[in-house]
Amino acid sequence: xxxxxxxxxxxxxxxxxxxxxxxxxxxxxxxxxxxxxxxxxxxxxxxxxxxxxxxxxxxxxxxxxxxxxxxxxxxxxxxxxxxxxxxxxxxxxxxxxxxxxxxxxxxxxxxxxxxxxxxxxxxxxxxxxxxxxxxxxxxxxxxxxxxxxxxxxxxxxxxxxxxxxxxxxxxxxxxxxxxxxxxxxxxxxxxxxxxxxxxxxxxxxxxxxxxxxxxxxxxxxxxxxxxxxxxxxxxxxxxxxxxxxxxxxxxxxxxxxxxxxxxxxxxxxxxxxxxxxxxxxxxxxxxxxxxxxxxxxxxxxxxxxxxxxxxxxxxxxxxxxxxxxxxxxxxxxxxxxxxxxxxxxxxxxxxxxxxxxx
Amino acid sequence: xxxxxxxxxxxxxxxxxxxxxxxxxxxxxxxxxxxxxxxxxxxxxxxxxxxxxxxxxxxxxxxxxxxxxxxxxxxxxxxxxxxxxxxxxxxxxxxxxxxxxxxxxxxxxxxxxxxxxxxxxxxxxxxxxxxxxxxxxxxxxxxxxxxxxxxxxxxxxxxxxxxxxxxxxxxxxxxxxxxxxxxxxxxxxxxxxxxxxxxxxxxxxxxxxxxxxxxxxxxxxxxxxxxxxxxxxxxxxxxxxxxxxxxxxxxxxxxxxxxxxxxxxxxxxxxxxxxxxxxxxxxxxxxxxxxxxxxxxxxxxxxxxxxxxxx
Amino acid sequence: xxxxxxxxxxxxxxxxxxxxxxxxxxxxxxxxxxxxxxxxxxxxxxxxxxxxxxxxxxxxxxxxxxxxxxxxxxxxxxxxxxxxxxxxxxxxxxxxxxxxxxxxxxxxxxxxxxxxxxxxxxxxxxxxxxxxxxxxxxxxxxxxxxxxxxxxxxxxxxxxxxxxxxxxxxxxxxxxxxxxxxxxxxxxxxxxxxxxxxxxxxxxxxxxxxxxxxxxxxxxxxxxxxxxxxxxxxxxxxxxxxxxxxxxxxxxxxxxxxxxxxxxxxxxxxxxxxxx
Numbered sequence: 001x002x003x004x005x006x007x008x009x010x011x012x013x014x015x016x017x018x019x020x021x022x023x024x025x026x027x028x029x030x031x032x033x034x035x036x037x038x039x040x041x042x043x044x045x046x047x048x049x050x051x052x053x054x055x056x057x058x059x060x061x062x063x064x065x066x067x068x069x070x071x072x073x074x075x076x077x078x079x080x081x082x083x084x085x086x087x088x089x090x091x092x093x094x095x096x097x098x099x100x101x102x103x104x105x106x107x108x109x110x111x112x113x114x115x116x117x118x119x120x121x122x123x124x125x126x127x128x129x130x131x132x133x134x135x136x137x138x139x140x141x142x143x144x145x146x147x148x149x150x151x152x153x154x155x156x157x158x159x160x161x162x163x164x165x166x167x168x169x170x171x172x173x174x175x176x177x178x179x180x181x182x183x184x185x186x187x188x189x190x191x192x193x194x195x196x197x198x199x200x201x202x203x204x205x206x207x208x209x210x211x212x213x214x215x216x217x218x219x220x221x222x223x224x225x226x227x228x229x230x231x232x233x234x235x236x237x238x239x240x241x242x243x244x245x246x247x248x249x250x251x252x253x254x255x256x257x258x259x260x261x262x263x264x265x266x267x268x269x270x271x272x273x274x275x276x277x278x279x280x281x282x283x284x285x286x287x288x289x290x291x292x293x294x295x296x297x298x299x300x301x302x303x304x305x306x307x308x309x310x311x312x313x314x315x316x317x318x319x320x321x322x323x324x325x326x327x328x329x330x331x332x333x334x335x336x337x338x339x340x341x342x343x344x345x346x347x348x349x350x351x352x353x354x355x356x357x358x
Numbered sequence: 359x360x361x362x363x364x365x366x367x368x369x370x371x372x373x374x375x376x377x378x379x380x381x382x383x384x385x386x387x388x389x390x391x392x393x394x395x396x397x398x399x400x401x402x403x404x405x406x407x408x409x410x411x412x413x414x415x416x417x418x419x420x421x422x423x424x425x426x427x428x429x430x431x432x433x434x435x436x437x438x439x440x441x442x443x444x445x446x447x448x449x450x451x452x453x454x455x456x457x458x459x460x461x462x463x464x465x466x467x468x469x470x471x472x473x474x475x476x477x478x479x480x481x482x483x484x485x486x487x488x489x490x491x492x493x494x495x496x497x498x499x500x501x502x503x504x505x506x507x508x509x510x511x512x513x514x515x516x517x518x519x520x521x522x523x524x525x526x527x528x529x530x531x532x533x534x535x536x537x538x539x540x541x542x543x544x545x546x547x548x549x550x551x552x553x554x555x556x557x558x559x560x561x562x563x564x565x566x567x568x569x570x571x572x573x574x575x576x577x578x579x580x581x582x583x584x585x586x587x588x589x590x591x592x593x594x595x596x597x598x599x600x601x602x603x604x605x606x607x608x609x610x611x612x613x614x615x616x617x618x619x620x621x622x623x624x625x626x627x628x629x630x631x632x633x634x635x636x637x638x639x640x641x642x643x644x645x646x647x648x649x650x651x652x653x654x655x656x657x658x659x660x661x662x663x664x665x666x667x668x669x
Numbered sequence: 670x671x672x673x674x675x676x677x678x679x680x681x682x683x684x685x686x687x688x689x690x691x692x693x694x695x696x697x698x699x700x701x702x703x704x705x706x707x708x709x710x711x712x713x714x715x716x717x718x719x720x721x722x723x724x725x726x727x728x729x730x731x732x733x734x735x736x737x738x739x740x741x742x743x744x745x746x747x748x749x750x751x752x753x754x755x756x757x758x759x760x761x762x763x764x765x766x767x768x769x770x771x772x773x774x775x776x777x778x779x780x781x782x783x784x785x786x787x788x789x790x791x792x793x794x795x796x797x798x799x800x801x802x803x804x805x806x807x808x809x810x811x812x813x814x815x816x817x818x819x820x821x822x823x824x825x826x827x828x829x830x831x832x833x834x835x836x837x838x839x840x841x842x843x844x845x846x847x848x849x850x851x852x853x854x855x856x857x858x859x860x861x862x863x864x865x866x867x868x869x870x871x872x873x874x875x876x877x878x879x880x881x882x883x884x885x886x887x888x889x890x891x892x893x894x895x896x897x898x899x900x901x902x903x904x905x906x907x908x909x910x911x912x913x914x915x916x917x918x919x920x921x922x923x924x925x926x927x928x929x930x931x932x933x934x935x936x937x938x939x940x941x942x943x944x945x
Contacts, residue, residue: 050839050843051842051843052839052842052843069377071377071842071847072839072842072843073842073843073844073845073846073847075843077843078843079839079840079843081836081839081840082836083834083836085834085836085837085839085840087837087840087841087855088859089858089859098841098844099843099844099845102844102845102846102850103845146840146844150844382769384763384767385763385766385767385769385772386763386769388759388760388762388763388767389759389760389763389764389775391756391759391760392756392757392759392760392819392820392823393760393775393778395756395812395815395816395819396778396779396782396816396819396820398816399794399812399813399815399816399817400782400790400816400817401782402793402797403790403793403794403797404785404789404790404793406793406796406797407789407790407792407793410792410793415792415796461687464683464687465687468680468683468684468687469684471680473680473681473684479684479688481928481931482688482691482692483687483688483691484927484931485691485692485695485924485927486691486694486695487927488873488923488924488926488927489695489920489923490873490876490877490895490919490920490923491877491879492877492879492895492898492899493877493895493898493916493919493920494694496898496899496902496912496916497694497695497697497698497916498694500697500698500701500909500912500913501694501697505710505909506701506709506909507697507714508697508714511714542690542691542694545691599784602786603786603787603788605788605880606879606880609879609880609883610879610899624786624788627786627788627789627791628788628791628880628884631791631792631795631884632791632880632883632884637792637793637795637796640789640791640792641789641792641793644786644788644789645789647786647789648785648786648789651784651785651786655784
């Protein structure tokens with residue numbers, strides 16, 4: 001196992017920049033998830049670590065050694081592909097042992113490594129099968145098995161679960177987490193699925209437009225998004241975002257919405273009065289039917305089974321609220337809402353998080 | 359390992375430079391053998407052939423080889439055989455392409471419908487395409503021979519011929535011989551291409567149209583044809599050029615005869631080179647054919663452009 | 670969709686009619702080749718002779734130069750097929766996997782070679798090969814046929830390489846393979862069907878070629894099957910039985926290769942979409 005350092009890595013395709021100077025330090029044994037919408041550069045970053053793409057500038061170190069000039073085969077890393085990339089003309093055992101055979105490992109070692117990995121993944125009865133004769137979930141397991149027989153310095157995952165159906169994805173997600181707990185291997189995992197990011201990661205790296213937007217533990221990203229991108233990307237249903245003006249006059253600071261409604265904040269922020277800001281609140285934090293709240297129209301009620309999503313409009317501003325209270329299914333055409341100040345997020349004109357001044 | 363690490367931490371090591379050069383060169387190394395061969399055996403002769411068109415090159419005349427300017431083209435302008443060959447080429451190409459396409463489309467539509475034994479039938483109806491063209495030509499020539507072949511007798515019985523004679527020796531009918539052979543040999547090409555295009559049409563389109571109340575003919579004209587149109591256009595364009603150049607069947611079946619009635623431009627070039635051994639004149643005809651084909655292709659491209667702009 | 674009974678009957682009849690059209694000439698070839706000489710003219714247009722014999726085949730195999738022609742054709746077609754497939758694999762792989770400067774020009778050049786009339790090369794190629802001693806030689810034919818078939822075969826091989834996901838190669842590299850090992854152990858085994866198809870296409874094309882063989886070969890020693898058969902037709906008083914027996918022999922390798930490539934016809938034709 002080894003640490004991975006990514007140092008000011010840039011990547012251009014011709015004149016088009018895809019990575020704008022990425023810095024990231026991954027500790028030995030850490031599970032890092034790169035998350036972001038498609039085209040954000042997360043897969044490119046992973047592929048530069050693998051050596052499948054050359055960096056345009058910057059340095060990548062694995063276990064402290066610069067690997068920029070090394071071929072993928074000399075980097076001692078394993079990778080699980082979205083399409084699994086199983087060799088169709090080899091059976092499961094041959095697929096898993098290919099890397100060891102290339103390294104001319106001893107027969108007994110290959111056999112024990114394969115049976116060990118097969119045992120961990122429940123693949124023993126399938127060792128003689130060709131990939132064509134496997135289900136999607138089984139193929140995914142073989143791809144994982146191929147990675148773990150090697151005991152490499154690091155595991156790279158490129159959207160490994162996107163080709164599975166929802167239930168299987170949940171199950172494999174848990175298995176990957178268990179495997180990581182058992183093996184303690186340094187891992188970089190690319191996904192566009194925020195649930196995978198939240199559940200698997202020690203630290204999440206949110207990326208957008210080739211730039212790292214925020215690095216932190218899953219809950220840090222959820223509770224204190226560094227900017228509007230992270231705020232709107234993490235969380236489902238997504239955070240409500242309302243445009244308004246910061247107003248420091250009066251007893252407590254507040255936000256004035258375009259229609260004149262004033263929403264109170266807790267304490268002053270490091271902002272000038274009159275600054276254009278965006279106010280954010282997560283749907284589950286919107287309080288329904290408080291004693292003296294804003295009137296809201298209910299335009300749509302979506303029961304999810306677990307809870308209820310309410311589509312509201314407040315003075316013609318669309319807003320989403322989430323509640324576990326089933327009586328809300330019968331809620332009338334109007335209700336009232338309130339925004340608890342401690343759950344409000346504030347972003348400045350550039351979209352960056354504004355912190356409370358004190 | 360330690361040494362390798364130390365080496366690779368030095369930026370711009372020699373290994374990485376060599377790697378980079380090798381990586382750049384790789385595709386060129388892979389394509390080079392094919393390209394060198396194509397250049398030597400196709401492009402150089404092509405240029406050489408263009409130069410022959412302006413020189414007096416006769417294989418059996420040791421004093422030939424001089425530059426004659428446009429002499430060959432002047433001869434060509436007065437060569438009635440050439441203009442007959444040009445007319446014959448239009449007739450040969452037009453009739454062959456039309457019949458191959460029409461039968462190919464029908465065959466593709468027949469094979470598009472599932473039925474028991476379709477795989478076998480498909481292999482059998484495509485078989486003519488695998489028959490070597492010289493054999494196709496000979497075989498059809500034999501079939502048209504009243505001594506050994508049934509066709510003249512059948513045509514006579516049907517009242518199409520006045521007597522069971524060989525149409526290949528009848529100047530007014532001879533062209534039908536090579537055309538028949540060409541159609542027999544070439545239908546599979548159209549059928550395969552169109553069948554592939556047909557099977558790429560999403561089935562649910564037909565179901566949707568049927569639910570909307572479209573009859574079989576309606577479905578064909580509003581779904582099948584529009585979907586096939588691009589394939590039809592490109593296939594016909596390419597096949598037209600190919601068939602215009604396709605001299606094998608004519609050389610084998612009639613050698614241009616009787617009385618030059620089946621001579622097409624391509625076979626005329628071959629005859630001039632192979633029989634008369636007049637390479638200069640043959641090359642001049644070839645240049646004219648090349649120019650005509652280029653004009654044809656350009657017209658097609660222009661037509662396509664205007665159609666695209668209007669659509 | 671429901672189809673009427675009448676429609677089904679019509680469909681089957683139409684297919685039957687086309688089958689007859691496609692197979693009858695081949696049937697006739699076989700029929701004449703097994704008709705004994707004394708019945709050839711008296712039963713000329715009967716569908717099947719009252720007595721069959723293999724005397725023509727025996728004669729052709731024992732007393733004619735056809736075994737030599739057959740051998741020559743086999744050498745030329747096999748060598749051409751093997752060399753073309755090797756060259757086309759390399760070039761097709763480059764076209765499929767690399768984005769390099771000049772790629773579009775090379776593709777255009779190869780397409781161009783498929784468009785111009787090859788017959789216009791007959792004279793210059795003859796002139797070029799004569800001083801090299803490559804006329805009247807099988808080597809000369811192999812060189813010419815190889816060049817003619819490489820462009821189409823390259824497009825065909827490219828389409829097969831395109832069908833192999835790039836990730837397989839990447840996975841192999843990460844597993845520790847060099848570029849060459851990845852090619853040999855992963856890509857090549859997966860391309861075997863494509864290689865077989867290319868071999869088949871090129872073999873059939875080289876086996877059938879007539880005009881250049883006529884021009885470049887004179888005399889029996891280096892004559893290929895088409896040249897031999899055609900000179901047979903013009904030289905002797907027509908012996909139909911023997912010619913057709915020879916024709917059936919010429920058909921055999923072509924049909925064998927057709928069976929080999931049958932499954933890939935569609936892919937091959939749409940890949941090149943330019944050559945028959």
